Amino acid sequence: MSSLKRAAILGGGVIGGGWLARLIENGVEVTVYDPDPEARRKLGEVLANAERAYGKLTLAPRPAKGGWRLAGSVAEAVEGAELIVEAVPERIDLKHKVYAEIETANAEGIIASSTSGYKPSDLQKPLAHPERLIVAHPFNPVYLLPLVEIVAGERTDAGVVERAKEIYATIGMKPLHIRKEIDAFIADRFLEAVWREALWLVKDGIGTTEEIDDAIRFGFGLRWAQMGLFETYRVAGGEAGMRHFIAQFGPCLKWPWTKLMDVPELTDELIDMVADQSHAQSGKYSIRELERIRDDNLVAIMQALKANDWGAGKVLADYEKRLFALTGTKAQDFSRPFVTAEARIPADWTDYNGHMNESRYGQLFSDAADGAMKAIGADQDYIARGLSYFTVEIHIRYLDEAKAGDRVTVTTQVLEGKGKKLRLFHWMRHEDGRLLATGEQMLIHVSLETRAACDPAPAVAAKLGEIAAAHAALPLPEGVGRAVGQRP
Numbered sequence: 001m002s003s004l005k006r007a008a009i010l011g012g013g014v015i016g017g018g019w020l021a022r023l024i025e026n027g028v029e030v031t032v033y034d035p036d037p038e039a040r041r042k043l044g045e046v047l048a049n050a051e052r053a054y055g056k057l058t059l060a061p062r063p064a065k066g067g068w069r070l071a072g073s074v075a076e077a078v079e080g081a082e083l084i085v086e087a088v089p090e091r092i093d094l095k096h097k098v099y100a101e102i103e104t105a106n107a108e109g110i111i112a113s114s115t116s117g118y119k120p121s122d123l124q125k126p127l128a129h130p131e132r133l134i135v136a137h138p139f140n141p142v143y144l145l146p147l148v149e150i151v152a153g154e155r156t157d158a159g160v161v162e163r164a165k166e167i168y169a170t171i172g173m174k175p176l177h178i179r180k181e182i183d184a185f186i187a188d189r190f191l192e193a194v195w196r197e198a199l200w201l202v203k204d205g206i207g208t209t210e211e212i213d214d215a216i217r218f219g220f221g222l223r224w225a226q227m228g229l230f231e232t233y234r235v236a237g238g239e240a241g242m243r244h245f246i247a248q249f250g251p252c253l254k255w256p257w258t259k260l261m262d263v264p265e266l267t268d269e270l271i272d273m274v275a276d277q278s279h280a281q282s283g284k285y286s287i288r289e290l291e292r293i294r295d296d297n298l299v300a301i302m303q304a305l306k307a308n309d310w311g312a313g314k315v316l317a318d319y320e321k322r323l324f325a326l327t328g329t330k331a332q333d334f335s336r337p338f339v340t341a342e343a344r345i346p347a348d349w350t351d352y353n354g355h356m357n358e359s360r361y362g363q364l365f366s367d368a369a370d371g372a373m374k375a376i377g378a379d380q381d382y383i384a385r386g387l388s389y390f391t392v393e394i395h396i397r398y399l400d401e402a403k404a405g406d407r408v409t410v411t412t413q414v415l416e417g418k419g420k421k422l423r424l425f426h427w428m429r430h431e432d433g434r435l436l437a438t439g440e441q442m443l444i445h446v447s448l449e450t451r452a453a454c455d456p457a458p459a460v461a462a463k464l465g466e467i468a469a470a471h472a473a474l475p476l477p478e479g480v481g482r483a484v485g486q487r488p
């Protein structure tokens with residue numbers, strides 16, 4: 001889906017692994033370099049968690065997963081890559097060393113540093129081609145959180161910034177262009193402030209790590225996830241909004257409500273205190289388990305926000321719209337059964353029998369009916385004009401099992417398409433062509449205003465008539481007109 005075909009990742013740790021997952025889940029081929037002998041195992045575990053989370057996040061038809069491999073050197077990894085993601089540890093000498101190695105093998109790819117705080121002008125200083133370096137600062141888990149802060153250095157080419165923004169948008173992200181360079185950009189200045197304050201609160205014995213986390217997650221953390229800070233405080237000002245808020249709470253800014261001017265020294269005693277409290281708080285889970293808990297919660301939050309077309313949920317909705325539009329524009333031969341739905345089965349579609357639950361077959365056939373409606377021009381715009389189709393009957397035959405992660409495709413034949421009636425026959429197949437289920441479905445064209453049956457608009461009737469006439473020449477599908485309990 002992304003016009004980006006090939007990327008390289010240097011550093012396959014927490015952030016490099018997250019980038020790898022996001023890129024391959026969007027069909028990009030990736031080569032990774034990481035000197036850690038454990039890199040393959042660690043990346044494999046991150047990718048398994050990411051696949052699970054992505055499957056829950058969206059059902060939109062994503063492209064076939066991109067492949068990935070480990071390279072033996074930086075030079076080997078970056079060869080031919082359009083995007084070079086640098087995710088090595090936060091040390092500028094190391095980053096400069098890696099850039100020098102990149103320059104021996106790749107002169108054109110965008111170098112996108114994941115740095116949490118170095119200014120791009122400092123990062124690009126020793127480069128022969130500094131114009132192609134940007135900061136693209138992501139947030140953990142990179143495969144789920146949409147924000148990426150894009151920062152250009154003094155010598156970055158404006159075209160590189162634009163191309164990078166386009167790439168990140170197509171892989172489901174929200175590129176936020178930070179127009180002025182500053183250490184730690186926007187988000188990390190915040191996180192750093194909160195982190196410093198929290199360390200003081202632990203050191204001074206005001207709260208444990210768990211109590212501090214509770215203060216965030218039961219209260220303002222929920223507000224921040226959906227409205228940020230300024231909008232939240234505007235609302236907190238009541239009807240008089242921001243001006244009243246500042247009038248009321250402005251004086252506190254001069255009271256001793258923060259320790260931000262001072263940083264607690266990271267003594268062994270403080271480190272032990274934080275680490276021990278953190279272990280008491282959540283040591284019963286492994287890090288991978290905690291990642292899965294975090295991912296499930298993030299998916300639920302983003303889906304809730306999507307339902308409200310708001311914030312991170314709107315980014316998800318726009319990403320899905322783009323994916324659906326791409327499927328819609330695929331050239332199809334409508335004289336034969338055509339593709340109406342595609343999906344990779346998410347883990348939570350499976351049930352206690354260890355396979356896709358029966359209700360999800362119905363969901364996929366419902367998606368297929370939407371695909372057929374789109375094919376005849378009964379799309380979102382048409383529905384917005386007050387016309388649509390309602391399903392009045394469906395008969396499903398469950399012929400095989402599908403497991404989490406399986407890719408399935410539905411093709412559809414129009415059995416009848418005249419006047420108000422639309423009768424469809426769907427085949428759901430595994431990737432290798434094995435039949436998984438069939439569905440025969442009757443839909444009736446309706447006015448959404450009167451909720452009663454009516455004829456379709458002329459353009460839809462004409463397109464449907466064209467496809468129905470072509471399909472009338474095809475043999476009737478095996479299984480048409482089947483009733484429950486009927487033997488073959």
Ligand SMILES: NC(=O)C1=CN([C@@H]2O[C@H](COP(=O)(O)OP(=O)(O)OC[C@H]3O[C@@H](n4cnc5c(N)ncnc54)[C@H](O)[C@@H]3O)[C@@H](O)[C@H]2O)C=CC1
Binds near residue numbers: 014034090117138
């Ligand atoms: N962990 C976080 O929450 C975030 C980190 N970042 C930034 O991402 C970058 C990477 O951080 P993490 O992934 O957290 O670190 P990490 O320690 O998890 O991973 C770094 C990886 O780089 C590898 N590495 C070391 N030298 C290398 C070299 N010469 N070439 C290739 N790989 C090499 C290491 O083996 C390791 O696997 C840093 O710049 C950091 O500031 C950005 C956003 C969030």
Ligand SMILES: C[N+](C)(C)CC(=O)CC(=O)[O-]
Binds near residue numbers: 115116139140188191
């Ligand atoms: C702690 N940190 C500075 C590495 C955090 C980030 O850079 C972003 C994040 O994911 O929190």
